[in-house]
Amino acid sequence: MPSLYRLHRAALCAAVFGIAAISTASAEEIIIGAATAQTGGLAPYDQPALAGLRMSLDELNAKGGLGGKYTVKLLIKDTRSDTAQTATVAQELIDAGAKIMITPCDADPSISAGQLTQPLGIPTLTLCGSAPVLTGAVGDVMFGTYPADNVQATAVADFAVSEGKKKVFLLTSPDSTYTANLPEYFGKVFEKKGGAIVGRGTFSMGQPDFSAEITNIKGLADKPDLIMTAAYEPDFPAFIQQLRGAGITIPVYGADAIGTPTIKALGKLVDGVVYTAAGYAEPGSKLEAFNAAFTKYAGHAPESTYEVNGYEIGLILD
Template sequence: MKRLAAVLSLVLVLGLVLPGCAADEGTTDSGDSTSGGEATSGDPIIIGSALCQTGIQAPLDEPALRGAQLAVDVLNEQGGILGRPVELRAMDGQSDPVVVGNVAKQLIAEGAVAIIAPSDFDFGGPASREAQANGMVGISPCASSPLYSSTALGDKQFTMSMWNTTMGAVMAEYAYNELGYRTVYVITDDFIDYTKSLSEYFIVAFEEIGGEVYFEDTYTQGQADASAQVARIKDLPEQPDFVYVSSYMPDLALIIRTLRESGIDVPVVGGDSYDDPALFEALGTEYGSEIYFDTHSYMSEEGHPDYPAFEASYEAKYGDKPDAVWILPGYDAVMVLAEAMEIAGSTDGAEMATAMETSTFELLTGTLEWGDASTGHEPNKAAAVVELNEGVPSFIGWMTPEFLPAP
């Protein structure tokens, strides 16, 4: 397909090894030396995790925490960071912005030199603000709102994710250029900034290339009833080529099932919140076809040539194969912090931020570069495009948009 090209072959900065038994759920402990890698000594470098292990944010953050824990094991097997062991100290943000901020404060008080924040601006922002206030780097595995930026949060704050400017534009161009769709009905979940801004940038990009938006409808997570949206679609003089639904689980499955059960069988398009095994299972073979979305990576060798080694490493630690794509950016976030410390030669927040602004990172989630603080630390990376057919995802390719809406 035109414009869908594989990302250049990526090489992990730090090679994967098969670690030993699983770490404790809350923390990853490190001794004074490693078995099978270079010796480490001195006090551990503590990375703090304020990821949400419970609540509505947990389906994204809990897998990311597992990935981060695995990355720490890999680092310690390979000699740690700056010759020192690494410890991941995790506390549950509980999907509550106030708790997230307090957790970040406590982690910093306990010696964390960097903070991993939840994968959403509304939930993750408080952790990054605490990191910024203490002069240290904060990083979110998957927050995609352009608000997750150095402009809003401070010059040491980053997100691993492409912004919604990229995510929305990629699927607008894929729908228009590759699938040949010209008209769309948009349903926007107005509960959090992620879903609102994703629709905003999708609409801007779709109209820029000549697409027509029949209507932007709204839905609120938790209402558990999409009959009004269905009625408005059915009342249109002409049915749209597809429906763009910007929502997330659990109501995302309900919305799509309601569309299908009511006889609205046009394709459904969306963003990275679709990359959820719970959605695939809820839709199944009956409702889970002609669904397209973009996301952070793809869990196979198609998505990244080093994925089989990662999968083996993960399975050795957890006793099962990776079950959610969110594991990968959690892993990559720790590896980025580690490389930034190595480049800087220290754990100083300002020096780490400079290293992150001026380096290219080759990761399981793709090649990543950030703009400088004056650009908001805008992430420059491709999105993985995926099709769901009979409840089974398949990889289409990596894509960057030709037109990128202004944040």
């Protein structure tokens, strides 16, 4: 399968097998706690990743479990896409005996869970949280498993420059690390490569009305030839619908979180929208092989690359 992360694999494996080593001789299973979003704004990301993880753990158990010895049991609790609730359910999973913790596709709730697992030495992996500050904010038990925001932003900036883009409007939200920082990472790289930031705007996550920011964009004396944002569901669909409805045809670039079926289903509204992904299923690639295997396992094709990322978490644990 695609190797998206390898730098800390040895450290993680040492932590996992350290847990197995201190288990009692009669122990037959290791509990993995999944504090993940079953509902709310993060569910479109956590659920596909969790499906890939389930597939991987089923395969792992079929081979005899961790180290060929310990059956893995997955306990799942709904964070409701809320940072405080993530901490609550993480504690519940710890109390239930979780020895490995899986956290949501976002840095902020993952950090809240990690602050509980760090003192206990419980290895903790985010499904696809991508903030580069994530591991440092928690400690040596927290492991990122997805291309970091600054890496994604650099790839998008490189593409923008290759497309001849010169002037960008950055749209951010202070409500999450992802939406606040990723466009700024883009801006830094874009400027270093000769581009200019001609305007900035902010939004509140969950707001239905982007008219103020659209007016801001329309009123810029120095017109942008690109809008960059890390907005995702439900904000990105609302923004792009209102932007195009206002007659603004400026290309919009985003990041991985807009690669969802809901946003793709917007059709012509998202024609020309550019976003990042952890991989591309070229003919004969390992990702293409995974997609076929997942389709057989789940009865439907993967929605995104979040499934394979969840699957790879299981490979690391093996």
